Amino acid sequence: MITPLVSVIIPVYNVENFVGTCIDSVIAQVYKNIEILIINDGSTDNSKKIIEGYGDSRIIIINKNNRGVSETRNCGLNAAKGSYICFVDSDDWIETTLISSCVNRMMMVDCDIVYFNYFTDTYSENHEFIDRKSSGLRSLQSNDLEILAVSGYCWNKMYSKNYLIKNNLFFKEHLDIHEDTDFNLRCFSKTNNVEFLEASLYHYNNRVVPSLIKKYDDNRINNFNEVQNVLSESMELKNYSEDVRFQILSNYLMMSIRYQFNALFQYTNSTFNERTIYIRSIIKNINNIHYLKYYIPSGIKDLLIKILILYKLPFVLNVIFTLKK
DSSP states (O other): OOOOOEEEEEEESSOTTHHHHHHHHHOOOSOOEEEEEEEEEEOOOHHHHHHHHOOOTTTEEEEEOOOOHHHHHHHHHHHHSOOOEEEOOTTOEEOOTTTHHHHHHHHTOOEEEEEEEEEEEEEOOTTTEEEEEEOOOOOTTOOOOHHHHSSOOOOTTEEEHHHHHTOOOOOOOOOOOHHHHHHHHHHTTTTTEEEEEEEEEEEEESSSSOOOOGGGGGGGGHHHHHHHHHHHHHHHHOOOOHHHHHHHHHHHHHHHHHHHHHHHHOOOOHHHHHHHHHHHHHHHTTGGGGGGGGGGOOSSHHHHHHHHHHOOOOOHHHHHHHOOO
């Protein structure tokens, strides 16, 4: 039986409480022909010591200066020798059959990408388990509204390395938000040879603690705009209908704006007047905000926020989010 080499890329940065569980789950895979590329992105805690404590000959450790997750994943891609690539975040863990399930499907139909469902495991600040939910993804069809949900992560997929290299598909290292979405949209736009596995094979660790990724950055709107452009180009290449394109763009716009609003209110100590200025800047600088008229609200409050954004009323939006805070 042919068992092609699979490269598992694990970016690591200050995850001493979780990285052991992650590596253990990769070592325990029933599919054994793997190389485990652990890229230590300049960790300052005990992560490096924990990684170096493993004796598995399949583990390759690369230590480098801290430059962010996109550059770290690219480092892994450049070092990978496997026919297939998968990514595992260092604070998550995987089912023992993840690699075997994906390899079987990749080889059966000779596809470029396989994606699969995942579990979201929610924990409290004290690391107590709260809840587990499956993602409920499904197979993508043409003109599919679920393209954003499917593109959102790189860790619930296996990629043909040859396909990635042939199409020069790497992560954009200047993006610090939606870098997975940007990468996957570009990956999906160049092929129709994509397969879906219904099984939930990955455990995403949703920790109820502030994250560096969630910090507010007024300049981040440029990243949102760049990914929006990639989304538009991808849908045009896939011949999405105009109505579906507008709806997906409106969903992306609301997601991007709400992300900035939530980061602003949760992770800054700005004054009310400063927040109003920031909100005005977000509304002013995000591209194609008029597409938000196609957004379908989930409730009355969501509808109100949509209307206030479209009518560019930052003061009122500030009041609503301040009361919510």
